[in-house]
Amino acid sequence: MSHSDSESAYFNNYPPPKALPKHESLAKSFIEYHVEADRRLVLVTSGGTTVPLENQTVRFIDNFSAGTRGATSAEYFLEQGYAVIFLHRQFSLLPYSRHYSHSTNCFLDFMDEGPPNDSNNSGHGPIVVRNEYQTEMRDVLRKYKYAKQNNRLLLIPYTTVSEYLFELRMLAKCMKPLGPNALFYLAAAVSDFFIPRDRMAEHKIQSSEIPPEFSNEEAVGSDDIYTGGFERKQPTSSKKLVINLDPVPKFLHQLVDGWSPEGSMIVSFKLETDPNLLVYKAQTALQRYAHHLVVGNLLSTRKWEVVFVTPEAPYERWIRVPKSRRSKSISGDEDQVGLAEAAKRQSEHPAVAATDAEEPPQDGDGHFGSREGTEIESLIIPELVKLHSKMIDKFHQQ
Ligand code: 9Z3
Numbered sequence: 114m115s116h117s118d119s120e121s122a123y124f125n126n127y128p129p130p131k132a133l134p135k136h137e138s139l140a141k142s143f144i145e146y147h148v149e150a151d152r153r154l155v156l157v158t159s160g161g162t163t164v165p166l167e168n169q170t171v172r173f174i175d176n177f178s179a180g181t182r183g184a185t186s187a188e189y190f191l192e193q194g195y196a197v198i199f200l201h202r203q204f205s206l207l208p209y210s211r212h213y214s215h216s217t218n219c220f221l222d223f224m225d226e227g228p229p230n231d232s233n234n235s236g237h238g239p240i241v242v243r244n245e246y247q248t249e250m251r252d253v254l255r256k257y258k259y260a261k262q263n264n265r266l267l268l269i270p271y272t273t274v275s276e277y278l279f280e281l282r283m284l285a286k287c288m289k290p291l292g293p294n295a296l297f298y299l300a301a302a303v304s305d306f307f308i309p310r311d312r313m314a315e316h317k318i319q320s321s322e323i324p325p326e327f328s329n330e331e332a333v334g335s336d337d338i339y340t341g342g343f344e345r346k347q348p349t350s351s352k353k354l355v356i357n358l359d360p361v362p363k364f365l366h367q368l369v370d371g372w373s374p375e376g377s378m379i380v381s382f383k384l385e386t387d388p389n390l391l392v393y394k395a396q397t398a399l400q401r402y403a404h405h406l407v408v409g410n411l412l413s414t415r416k417w418e419v420v421f422v423t424p425e426a427p428y429e430r431w432i433r434v435p436k437s438r439r440s441k442s443i444s445g446d447e448d449q450v451g452l453a454e455a456a457k458r459q460s461e462h463p464a465v466a467a468t469d470a471e472e473p474p475q476d477g478d479g480h481f482g483s484r485e486g487t488e489i490e491s492l493i494i495p496e497l498v499k500l501h502s503k504m505i506d507k508f509h510q511q
Contacts, residue, residue, distance in 0.1 A: 117371070119362040123278070126310045130276040133283060136269050140198065140287045143267045147196040153294045153501070155195045156284055158301035159183020160202025162274035166308065166356065171317045173273075174356075178302035180205030182382075182415070182490065186298060187266070188256070189494035195296070196265050200280055202301070203270040209257035213250075223250065274304045278364055285372035293376035293508040296501050297368065300382050306358035320352055365402040376508040378501050379404035383422075386412045388453035389460075392429060395422040406500065408493070411453055413446040416489060420453065421496070429457070432492050440486030 114122070130136075147154050160180035163173040184206040187197045191208070199208060206214065213220035223246045227238040242250050260266040269284070271277045288295045369379055381404060383395040388411060395409035399422055409420040417439050421430040431454055434440075439447065 116363070116366040120364070120367050123362050124282075127275045127279070129279045130271065132270075133279055136280060137283050137287065139267060140269070140284055143196070143198065143264070144287055144291065146264060148290045148294075151294070153195045153296065153505075154198065154288065154291055155187075155190050155296040155298050156198045156200060156288065157183050157187045157190065157298045158200045158277070158281065158303075159187070160205030161302045162202065162277045162304045163272055164274055164304045164307045164358070165313070167317055168310075168313050168315045169317070174304065174306075176302050176304065177412075178202070178205070180207075181211070183298075183300040184208050184211045185488055185490040186300060186494055189490050190298075190498075191256070191260050191265055193494060193498050195498075196267075197260075198267045198269060198284060200269045200271065200277070200284060200301070202277075203272050207268065208260070208266065209253055212253050274307055274361060277301065277303060278361075281364065281368070282372055285368055285374075288377070289374045291377065292374050293378075293505045295374045295377035296497075297373060297377065297379045298497075299365075299380065302384065303361070305361055307361050308356070309359050312357070318354065320354070322352070363402075365398075365404065369402050369404050376504070378406075378504050380406045380408060380497065383407050383409045384412060384415075385409070385453075388449065389456045391453040392420060392422065392457040395420065396429075399424060405504065406497070409453075411449060413444075413449045414453075416440060416442050416445055417447065418450050418453075419489060419493060423500075432489065432496065434487045434489050434492065438487035440488075 144154065159178075160183060161176040161178040163175050166172045166174070180201055183199070183201060185208075187199050187208040190197050197208070201207065212218060213223060223242055224240055225243050227241045229236050229238045269280060271280050285297070365379075365381060373379060379402075381398060381402070383391070383398050385391040385394055391409045391411055395407040399407045403424075405423070407422045409422055410418070416434075418431060418433040421432065422428065423430070433450065
């Protein structure tokens with residue numbers, strides 16, 4: 114099946130998200146506004162995607178992504194003067210409010226009740242931001258207000274992988290009038306596997322036998338597809354659940370060759386856990402889709418290092434937060450920083466022992482240095498903007 118055949122098969126099989134027409138009209142007026150201003154516009158995708166197991170969804174498969182990369186990157190794009198469409202998993206982190214979320218950095222910890230205000234005799238004081246957070250919160254608040262008041266940020270939510278794909282296609286097509294001013298920054302962690310609509314159970318999959326009079330006429334009985342039947346050795350009324358997933362069609366082809374504006378820049382992310390594979394997989398993705406940049410990252414070191422893999426020299430370029438400015442991360446493993454680069458060098462020159470994992474000194478400063486260390490996105494985005502500028506110049510010289 115060709116890419117466009119698998120595209121049509123996919124989109125014909127799924128109903129579009131209910132909110133798509135509303136999102137389309139919001140996107141069109143947002144884009145028109147920025148086309149008129151000749152402003153650059155980036156579509157940032159962010160967060161995980163769910164894969165429902167039932168049509169009336171009780172259960173779904175999910176992934177780890179909280180949307181930190183996307184939400185943080187969106188802020189640095191706004192700082193660089195870009196307008197941002199933020200296509201995000203519903204309830205994942207958002208630009209600016211991410212600094213004061215409900216779990217880490219709980220927003221309530223930043224507040225106090227001030228002394229009672231005598232004028233209204235209520236005995237209640239006003240809620241105030243604690244002194245030590247005033248500067249940082251004012252800074253975040255000002256940037257947030259600026260983005261809102263100047264129509265620089267459009268938030269579009271999705272939940273499932275299918276909703277994500279419908280929204281991505283719609284937004285890319287709406288972005289056509291932007292031409293080379295459009296940038297795609299695909300940081301969402303999109304599921305590679307899904308259950309096709311014609312194999313999906315309508316109702317909640319049952320974990321125990323139900324009498325035949327209750328069984329309904331689904332296209333495919335949940336018994337046939339999802340359950341492994343009774344265990345012989347262990348008599349029990351519970352059933353196994355065996356899930357059979359298909360690969361999600363590779364939509365980057367369609368984005369590069371059809372949906373996106375002429376001259377636009379497309380940046381995808383490649384996530385791996387094995388340092389030996391990262392650069393190879395990023396290079397393979399770049400060759401396969403023929404776009405402009407793959408940003409490779411390892412799950413364990415993604416907050417401190419990424420690799421830019423490009424079709425032109427220098428082909429592979431590491432960006433790292435200097436050691437002294439790395440934030441602490443519970444999920445990360447700082448000992449792994451440098452391993453993927455060393456593994457790549459080792460594979461190219463097996464005779465040369467892998468060099469140490471230390472990074473060369475780099476310039477660049479994080480904007481939230483005091484509490485959180487340097488954010489790697491503060492190093493990634495300016496570099497990316499330079500590459501985008503080069504592409505725009507080249508486009509206009511043609
Ligand atoms: C990424 O690699 C992002 O950097 C992360 C960010 C998902 C690791 P967090 O949300 O994590 O800040 O916690 N995104 C792309 C992942 C992905 O699904 N890439 C596909 C792949 O690796 C290619 S499009 O095959």
